Structure formats: C-alpha cells, structure tokens
Amino acid sequence: MRSRVEESGLVRFDQVSFNYGPNAPVLRDVTFHLPPGSFHFVLGASGAGKSSLLQLMYLWQKPTSGRISLFGRDVAQLTRADKALMRRRIGVVFQDFRLLDHLSARENVALPLRVAGRYTSGLDEHVRELLAWVGLGDYLDALPPTLSGGQQQRVAIARAVIARPSLLLADEPTGNVDDRIALRLLYLFEELNKMGTTVVIATHNENLIERLGHPTIRLTGGDSRHPAIAHPPVLPAADA
Amino acid sequence: MILARQRDVPLDKDASARFLPWLIAFMVYLATLALAAAIAVSNVAQAWDSGLAGKLTVQVPPSPPPSAGDSGRGQTARVDAVLDALRETPGVRSAEQLSQQEMARLLEPWLGAAAGSADLPLPALIAVEVVPARAPELASLQRRLDRAAAGTRVDDHQRTLGRLLEVARTLQLLAVLVVALVGAAAVVTVVFVTRTGLSIHRNVIELLHLIGAQDAYVARQFQRHALRLGLTGGLIGLALGAATLWALARWVGQEAGAVVPELTLSQPQWLSLLAVPLAATLVAMLTARITVLRTLARLS
Ligand SMILES: Nc1ncnc2c1ncn2[C@@H]1O[C@H](COP(=O)(O)OP(=O)(O)OP(=O)(O)O)[C@@H](O)[C@H]1O
Numbered sequence: 001m002r003s004r005v006e007e008s009g010l011v012r013f014d015q016v017s018f019n020y021g022p023n024a025p026v027l028r029d030v031t032f033h034l035p036p037g038s039f040h041f042v043l044g045a046s047g048a049g050k051s052s053l054l055q056l057m058y059l060w061q062k063p064t065s066g067r068i069s070l071f072g073r074d075v076a077q078l079t080r081a082d083k084a085l086m087r088r089r090i091g092v093v094f095q096d097f098r099l100l101d102h103l104s105a106r107e108n109v110a111l112p113l114r115v116a117g118r119y120t121s122g123l124d125e126h127v128r129e130l131l132a133w134v135g136l137g138d139y140l141d142a143l144p145p146t147l148s149g150g151q152q153q154r155v156a157i158a159r160a161v162i163a164r165p166s167l168l169l170a171d172e173p174t175g176n177v178d179d180r181i182a183l184r185l186l187y188l189f190e191e192l193n194k195m196g197t198t199v200v201i202a203t204h205n206e207n208l209i210e211r212l213g214h215p216t217i218r219l220t221g222g223d224s225r226h227p228a229i230a231h232p233p234v235l236p237a238a239d240a
Numbered sequence: 241m242i243l244a245r246q247r248d249v250p251l252d253k254d255a256s257a258r259f260l261p262w263l264i265a266f267m268v269y270l271a272t273l274a275l276a277a278a279i280a281v282s283n284v285a286q287a288w289d290s291g292l293a294g295k296l297t298v299q300v301p302p303s304p305p306p307s308a309g310d311s312g313r314g315q316t317a318r319v320d321a322v323l324d325a326l327r328e329t330p331g332v333r334s335a336e337q338l339s340q341q342e343m344a345r346l347l348e349p350w351l352g353a354a355a356g357s358a359d360l361p362l363p364a365l366i367a368v369e370v371v372p373a374r375a376p377e378l379a380s381l382q383r384r385l386d387r388a389a390a391g392t393r394v395d396d397h398q399r400t401l402g403r404l405l406e407v408a409r410t411l412q413l414l415a416v417l418v419v420a421l422v423g424a425a426a427v428v429t430v431v432f433v434t435r436t437g438l439s440i441h442r443n444v445i446e447l448l449h450l451i452g453a454q455d456a457y458v459a460r461q462f463q464r465h466a467l468r469l470g471l472t473g474g475l476i477g478l479a480l481g482a483a484t485l486w487a488l489a490r491w492v493g494q495e496a497g498a499v500v501p502e503l504t505l506s507q508p509q510w511l512s513l514l515a516v517p518l519a520a521t522l523v524a525m526l527t528a529r530i531t532v533l534r535t536l537a538r539l540s
C-alpha cells in the first residue's frame with residue numbers, strides 16, 4: 001500500500017501564487033509535486049523567485065493563493081507548534097547562511113539538535129566529523145565572522161544536514177566555493193538523497209545541473225509585470 | 241548547571257544585563273526595608289497585645305471629688321475598700337497596689353527627681369489580673385468600684401491598644417503598598433527589557449524558529465537571563481537592606497532604647513526577608529516568559 005505522502009508528493013504546490021505586497025507579485029499559479037526521495041533543481045535568473053519558492057517550502061512565507069502541502073499535510077492548517085515540529089524535518093541552507101555570530105562553528109552546527117532536544121555530548125563527535133568532512137576540521141571553535149564566505153557556507157550546510165532531515169532545501173549552496181569544493185558538497189547532498197532525503201537545490205549555475213542531471217523546475221518571468229511560473233509543472237499528481 | 245548553559249540568544253551583551261540588576265537591587269532594597277518595618281511593627285503590637293491581655297488598671301483618685309459623700313475617709317481606707325471589692329469579684333486573680341517606689345520609677349522620665357516626693361497628689365494605682373476566660377464585665381465592675389470609693393476608674397487599656405494596633409495596621413498596609421508598587425514597577429521594567437531583547441535579537445530568534453525551535457525554547461533563553469539578573473540584583477538588594485537594618489537596630493539599641501520599643505526581628509523573620517529577592521527573581525522569570533510567549537504567539 002502506498003502512503004499518503006507517496007501518492008501526493010512530499011512537497012506539493014497547487015496553483016500557488018505569491019506576492020510580497022499588492023504590487024509585487026513573485027510567483028503565479030505554480031503547480032508541482034516532489035515525490036519522496038527525489039532530487040530537484042530550481043533554476044531561474046536572479047530575482048526570478050527561487051528564494052521565495054524555498055521560503056514557501058520551509059514555512060517562512062504563506063502563499064497568497066493556492067495550496068501547499070508538506071509531508072501530506074496542508075500547511076495552512078498547521079499551528080505554530082506544528083510548524084516548529086515540521087521544520088525539524090526540513091534542513092535549510094539559507095542564501096545568506098544565517099549563522100549565529102556569537103556561537104562557534106561547532107555550536108552553530110549542533111543547534112538544530114539542541115533546539116529539538118536531541119543534543120547529547122555523544123553527538124559532538126558527529127558534529128566534528130561533519131565539519132571535518134566539509135573541510136573545516138581546523139575551524140571547530142571559530143566564530144563565523146572570522147570565517148571566509150565559502151567557509152561560512154559550509155558551516156551552514158553542515159547545520160542543514162546534521163539532523164538528517166527528510167527534506168533538504170539549499171539556496172545557492174555552492175555560490176561561494178570553488179568547483180572542487182562545490183562538487184564535494186553536491187556529493188554530500190547526493191549521499192543524503194540516497195539515504196532517503198528529498199533534496200531541492202536553487203541555483204542559477206546551469207553547469208552544475210548538467211553535471212548531475214536531476215530534474216529541474218524552471219522559473220521564468222519573475223518581475224512585477226510577469227510573475228514567475230514554473231516549467232514544467234512537474235509531474236501531475238498521481239491522484240489528479 | 242543552568243547558569244553556565246550555552247546562550248543561544250546573546251542577551252548577556254545587552255545594555256539590560258548591566259542596568260537591570262541594579263534596578264532590581266534597588267527595588268528589592270525598598271521592599272526588604274518596607275517588609276522589615278511591617279514585621280517589626282507587628283512584633284511590637286503583638287508584644288503590647290499579649291502583655292496587656294488579662295490586665296486591668298484601677299485608679300483611685302487622691303481625694304474624692306467634692307460632690308461625693310465620703311469626704312473625710314483617708315486615701316488608704318479608700319484604696320483598701322477598692323481592693324476588698326476587687327478581691328471579692330469572681331474572675332479576679334490578683335489585685336496589688338503599686339508601691340510608692342514603683343510609681344516614682346514610672347513617673348521619673350516625666351517628672352524627674354520630684355517623682356519621689358510624697359506630697360504630690362497622685363492617684364493610687366492598682367494592677368489587676370483577671371482570668372481571661374472569666375473576666376468580669378467592665379461596666380458593672382466600674383459601678384461596684386465607684387460605690388467602694390467615689391471617682392475610681394477602671395481601665396482595660398483597650399482604647400490605647402486599639403489606637404496602637406490601628407497605627408501598626410496602617411504601617412503594614414503602607415508596607416504592602418510599597419511592595420506592590422515596587423513589584424509592579426519591576427514587572428513593567430522586565431516586560432520592557434524583554435520586548436527590547438526580542439527586537440534586538442530578532443534575527444537570532446527567527447533563525448531558531450527556522451530550525452524548529454518552539455516558542456517555549458526561545459522563552460527559556462529569556463527566562464534564564466531574567467533568572468541571572470534577578471538573582472544578582474536581588475542578592476545585592478538584600479545585602480544592602482540587611483546592612484541598613486543591622487545598622488538601624490544597633491542605633492535603636494544604643495541611642496533610642498528608652499523611647500522606641502524594640503524593633504528587632506527574630507531569626508525566622510530575618511530568613512523570611514530572603515523571600516524578597518527570591519520572589520523578585522521568580523516574578524522576573526515569569527514576566528519574561530509570559531512576555532516572550534505572548535509576543536511570539538502574535539507573529540503567526
Ligand atoms: N522581502 C521582500 N519584500 C519585497 N519584495 C521582495 C522581498 N524579497 C524578495 N523580493 C522580490 O521578489 C522577487 C523574487 O526574489 P527572490 O529573492 O525570490 O529571487 P531569487 O530568484 O532568489 O534571486 P537570486 O538568484 O538573486 O537570489 C524579486 O523581485 C525581489 O525583489
């Protein structure tokens with residue numbers, strides 16, 4: 001028997017439109033669904049609405065119209081407490097990293113575990129391994145302001161994956177690193193994906209997309225006269 | 241240990257971390273003094289109350305008023321008549337006339353050496369102890385004693401005592417008012433400081449929410465901050481308050497002992513002053529928690 005999530009998609013957008021204000025439409029009639037365990041890129045020019053789309057997925061914005069469901073649940077029905085619990089299953093690499101400047105790299109990475117009440121000193125070993133894996137083994141106790149942009153980005157990635165999320169959303173996760181490190185980070189995402197995590201990566205790096213060959217959601221338009229629409233409206237839902 | 245826990249929201253670098261402890265110290269200081277005053281006053285009132293329970297004072301005037309018929313009888317005979325009448329009254333345990341020396345000692349602070357002179361026309365005072373459960377009815381006792389010696393007055397001290405207790409109660413009310421005002425001011429301050437902290441650290445709090453923190457997790461950060469500041473300030477305030485009280489008690493003991501009744505606190509009462517900083521800390525924590533939860537709940 002197929003679960004509800006498998007039928008309707010882990011992430012499902014139905015006719016979703018979104019604007020920041022009455023005069024700033026960003027997304028129009030976006031419909032797609034992402035099956036569990038899938039790997040997608042979101043592609044679009046700067047300002048096309050990639051970050052906005054991800055913000056809708058990690059429950060930071062609400063759609064102006066249309067319906068979004070995550071893990072089989074309509075997000076409009078979620079209480080604040082429900083949202084917090086759902087966000088623990090979603091790892092996010094923010095475009096601007098959003099590291100806490102007063103905490104060390106290690107403490108930043110451990111934060112999702114602490115917030116979920118899952119942190120024990122035994123997990124410190126995992127935190128260190130993960131930071132070593134992204135090439136920051138020598139920077140465990142460094143504060144973010146003392147790290148380069150690319151190093152901060154890798155701390156942000158480690159934080160996004162430390163709790164083994166079911167859904168990983170990454171906004172330009174390789175924008176600040178050289179190709180060699182970019183490939184290594186993408187390899188990390190692929191490994192997670194193989195273990196079952198659904199991955200969505202927003203980027204305008206077409207090179208990357210070609211190299212990995214995963215399906216792509218393209219956002220075109222995306223200025224105030226032409227709000228972005230998704231191409232193709234990915235995979236009609238199984239029950240539609 | 242809670243105080244050493246990692247601070248996800250860096251509140252300890254805010255200006256509030258510097259000024260709030262002193263503000264709380266000042267408030268706890270005021271509340272401690274007010275409370276100590278209330279306790280001391282109620283101690284005094286209680287001492288008077290229990291000291292005077294079951295006691296009456298009977299005054300026999302030195303010479304009868306001119307209208308009375310028994311002129312000619314000497315004071316001694318009149319006093320003896322009153323004493324006899326008293327001792328026959330059921331419920332009276334004892335009745336003793338105060339001696340000349342005792343009278344002199346009582347009056348000396350007001351009259352000086354003249355108090356000892358025998359030719360002052362003083363009333364005779366009789367100290368009466370009654371069995372509290374069977375105390376004679378005051379009005380009928382008064383009538384009987386007046387028959388024994390005209391002009392005799394019975395005083396059960398209730399009027400004086402009542403006025404003293406009234407003063408004590410007013411002072412206690414005042415102390416409660418001071419504590420309430422100080423408490424309200426503390427709550428308002430903590431609400432303001434917490435709201436400021438929420439807005440200063442909005443980005444950090446957003447991030448915590450984004451990675452799955454419940455509002456209660458954020459609230460705990462502020463609670464811990466309030467706990468630290470409240471305890472620090474509270475203990476400073478208590479220390480200053482205790483020092484002030486100690487100095488005051490010494491001064492009362494040395495200089496004013498004769499005039500002011502003892503204003504000292506018992507050991508458990510000293511300990512109860514410890515409750516002031518603890519209560520302040522608790523109020524600060526609860527206020528911070530409720531402020532955070534209410535502010536965040538409005539966000540969604
Ligand atoms: N907070 C905001 N308030 C108002 N308008 C916004 C806000 N954030 C983004 N926008 C607008 O929404 C549109 C889409 O922005 P978004 O950040 O989603 O683009 P993007 O595809 O992520 O761009 P980039 O590749 O440069 O990161 C842009 O026109 C932008 O100006």
Ligand SMILES: [Mg+2]
Pocket residue numbers: 050051052095171
């Ligand atoms: Mg963006």
